[in-house]
Amino acid sequence: MKDKINIAVLGLGTVGTGVVNLLKDNAVELSRRSGHDICITHVGTRRQRDDIDPAIKQSDDLMAIAADDDVDIVIEVIGGKTVAKDVIIHAIKHKKHVVTANKALLAEHGNEIFGLAEGHGVQVRYEAAVAGGIPIIKIIREALAANKVDWVAGIINGTGNFILTEMQQKNRRFGDVLKEAQALGYAEADPTFDVEGIDAAHKLSLLASIAFGIPLQFNKVYCEGITKINLQDVVYAKELGYTIKHLGFAFRREHGFELRVHPTLIPNSTLLANVNGVKNAVMVDAHPLGQSLYYGDGAGAGATASAVMADVMDLIYVINANTPSDVPHLAFVPEELSDTRILSSDEMTCGYYLRLTVKDELGVLADTTRILSENGINIDAIMQRDAHKSGLVPVIILTLPVLESQMNKAIKEIEALGAVTEPVVRIRLESLE
Numbered sequence: 486m487k488d489k490i491n492i493a494v495l496g497l498g499t500v501g502t503g504v505v506n507l508l509k510d511n512a513v514e515l516s517r518r519s520g521h522d523i524c525i526t527h528v529g530t531r532r533q534r535d536d537i538d539p540a541i542k543q544s545d546d547l548m549a550i551a552a553d554d555d556v557d558i559v560i561e562v563i564g565g566k567t568v569a570k571d572v573i574i575h576a577i578k579h580k581k582h583v584v585t586a587n588k589a590l591l592a593e594h595g596n597e598i599f600g601l602a603e604g605h606g607v608q609v610r611y612e613a614a615v616a617g618g619i620p621i622i623k624i625i626r627e628a629l630a631a632n633k634v635d636w637v638a639g640i641i642n643g644t645g646n647f648i649l650t651e652m653q654q655k656n657r658r659f660g661d662v663l664k665e666a667q668a669l670g671y672a673e674a675d676p677t678f679d680v681e682g683i684d685a686a687h688k689l690s691l692l693a694s695i696a697f698g699i700p701l702q703f704n705k706v707y708c709e710g711i712t713k714i715n716l717q718d719v720v721y722a723k724e725l726g727y728t729i730k731h732l733g734f735a736f737r738r739e740h741g742f743e744l745r746v747h748p749t750l751i752p753n754s755t756l757l758a759n760v761n762g763v764k765n766a767v768m769v770d771a772h773p774l775g776q777s778l779y780y781g782d783g784a785g786a787g788a789t790a791s792a793v794m795a796d797v798m799d800l801i802y803v804i805n806a807n808t809p810s811d812v813p814h815l816a817f818v819p820e821e822l823s824d825t826r827i828l829s830s831d832e833m834t835c836g837y838y839l840r841l842t843v844k845d846e847l848g849v850l851a852d853t854t855r856i857l858s859e860n861g862i863n864i865d866a867i868m869q870r871d872a873h874k875s876g877l878v879p880v881i882i883l884t885l886p887v888l889e890s891q892m893n894k895a896i897k898e899i900e901a902l903g904a905v906t907e908p909v910v911r912i913r914l915e916s917l918e
């Protein structure tokens with residue numbers, strides 16, 4: 486057994502600095518748990534930092550660090566999909582275990598990276614890639630290993646949740662809240678990844694793979710962001726007993742899996758509706774456990790470093806046991822990953838919130854409900870508000886779950902009515918039962 490485990494931290498941004506600080510703060514505890522002194526021997530950084538312990542070598546030659554014989558575990562927290570990919574592949578080829586927080590890279594190239602790691606007898610760990618400090622990868626992959634997962638629903642982008650919460654609770658403007666999230670270190674380098682749902686879709690594809698035992702298929706995730714959410718809809722939803730959250734869903738259906746990220750009305754009474762600010766939460770519905778919910782900080786230096794170091798600790802146990810691998814990267818043995826279809830958006834099933842803007846004319850509601858009924862759509866609630874000064878009336882309709890293709894057809898027919906003056910606003914709705 487080695488006395489010392491040597492670690493290289495590639496990237497000294499928010500997360501990399503968090504890892505360095507965590508090791509400084511908790512060195513004794515980590516050593517007591519692992520039975521080793523855990524030392525950062527190298528950091529990969531473009532600019533020399535004078536706040537780093539002089540005993541740690543600083544270099545911008547990431548490839549040399551990843552191949553260094555002294556290094557046991559490489560932590561990649563550079564981000565991006567180019568240099569990060571090259572350096573991870575280089576580390577794997579030099580038989581180093583890797584820890585990464587890089588959800589974009591894994592969602593898009595994870596099948597290749599995990600395959601390569603398996604071929605070289607090393608592990609790539611990625612707890613920090615999904616929901617920051619919440620150990621959701623370990624929970625689904627290991628703690629729930631005896632279950633068959635039916636669905637996963639998660640608030641998995643802290644920035645998006647922070648923005649929606651501030652808009653809902655304080656009537657703040659979208660742009661101002663986004664700037665604050667960036668200053669707090671929550672937002673992605675490109676914040677469109679947060680607000681357009683791409684970051685959540687990256688994370689969802691990882692969750693779906695380990696929940697269902699399917700290869701990573703980021704390009705098949707239906708993805709809609711929060712930029713079009715209107716305060717008026719937030720208020721109407723609340724009146725009807727719902728909260729709008731930006732959620733990622735992975736559902737097991739009869740004919741395939743549904744993978745989707747979009748703003749969603751969920752009942753105020755559900756626990757997920759009460760997850761506010763930058764917090765993340767993931768709910769898993771599995772047999773025989775039933776529903777379980779995991780909550781915590783999804784972003785920030787401390788939360789992410791906590792997840793990164795938990796992976797390092799696991800890898801130290803792998804090194805101690807002198808075994809090439811332990812848990813399969815995607816929770817199921819690679820040859821058992823299934824090619825079950827991912828359903829197209831037309832084949833998805835969910836409830837809907839519809840907001841129509843109509844002229845105050847005789848029969849417009851009757852025409853609307855007739856169209857919904859002709860398309861097999863069951864109305865759950867309907868609310869008509871007072872006319873605006875313009876004489877136009879907002880009508881809000883909630884429906885029971887329906888196939889998206891049926892809803893698309895009905896909306897087209899409703900928009901063709903002479904009394905309907907604007908495109909129908911639609912937001913998906915889930916009861917989470």
Ligand code: HSE
Nearest residue numbers: 642643644672673784
């Ligand atoms: N931008 C991400 C978020 C950071 O806001 O959740 C953690 O992945």
